[in-house]
């Protein structure tokens with residue numbers, strides 16, 4: 005039997021508004037209260053979308069077609085609710101929001117979730133790089149049309165920022181500090197005047213494009229990149245800064261890593277088989293090296309790499325995939341090799357710092373009689 009129906013190919017990653025389409029539709033129906041212009045959800049529902057609804061399922065006041073009557077909204081960002089509330093309030097006031105922090109603290113994730121909750125799309129995104137030009141914030145031209153017709157509104161190719169202005173949505177600028185300062189400054193007039201002039205279209209209605217209510221910008225910046233300090237004062241003033249810190253609570257971090265690694269391993273077609281003792285150990289090492297202090301209060305020399313939660317998720321997933329596909333032995337035995345891969349990136353001295361961690365906390369815990377740490381200590385040769 006032949007079929008002419010072609011299925012859309014599976015996609016590796018779905019944008020937040022598609023992955024969580026059911027939750028977003030539910031929350032829009034659940035909280036029908038007043039909302040800022042252009043918003044898909046009320047500010048309160050936007051916070052619930054990101055932080056979760058707790059253990060109790062929420063129930064719709066009355067049935068709505070195509071929406072489940074009851075739903076528990078999963079928590080997505082692990083961290084202070086008050087931070088998420090401030091972000092939402094900033095956007096409700098149509099202020100720019102700048103999320104700063106170490107790499108891997110979920111700044112991009114938070115920006116995507118906020119844009120999906122507020123505007124129903126996280127796709128209006130500019131990825132900042134050293135090669136980003138002003139066009140990425142303003143507009144470009146379709147050169148074939150430009151040659152054929154001259155500068156007409158049809159020949160203008162809007163940037164994601166311009167599309168957001170015209171439709172009253174949130175535009176995202178990732179890694180804004182990687183853009184050259186003069187390119188960043190294209191945002192100053194957009195955020196202050198809320199309009200964009202197109203000199204090529206002078207004399208037409210489209211010579212000035214004005215933002216529709218709802219338009220604002222969420223930018224992210226990594227503290228490890230060339231600094232936020234290099235942003236112009238004019239641009240800084242147009243943003244509310246929020247610092248996203250690594251997850252404070254060890255149990256919450258472990259839980260998140262288990263959840264996300266399980267999902268990643270399922271995508272690879274394998275079960276998540278890493279037991280709690282191994283996961284706890286992994287998280288302990290990451291947190292000790294990240295903070296420069298062990299859970300017991302011993303000093304630890306910090307490597308120059310970040311030891312982010314995101315990388316811990318990847319290591320946990322790799323352990324499970326190795327065990328499932330390569331029968332590579334005990335997951336714990338693979339931990340030192342993966343740690344070396346995470347730590348040894350930029351600075352040769354980081355390798356020595358990891359060895360120092362072995363000769364300090366790992367050894368002391370082994371001497372205290374813990375079987376897991378004893379085994380890691382026995383594997384010291386593998387980090388040499």
Ligand SMILES: Nc1ncnc2c1ncn2[C@@H]1O[C@H](COP(=O)(O)OP(=O)(O)O)[C@@H](O)[C@H]1O
Pocket residue numbers: 080081082083105106107108109110111112113114224250251260264313314317
């Ligand atoms: N506080 C957190 N809450 C939820 N997920 C987190 C958190 N911190 C790190 N992660 C995980 O780390 C991943 C990487 O985050 P990302 O948004 O790319 O970080 P950043 O943009 O800060 O470098 C996230 O997709 C998520 O899997």
Ligand SMILES: [Mg+2]
Pocket residue numbers: 111112113178224
């Ligand atoms: Mg990012």
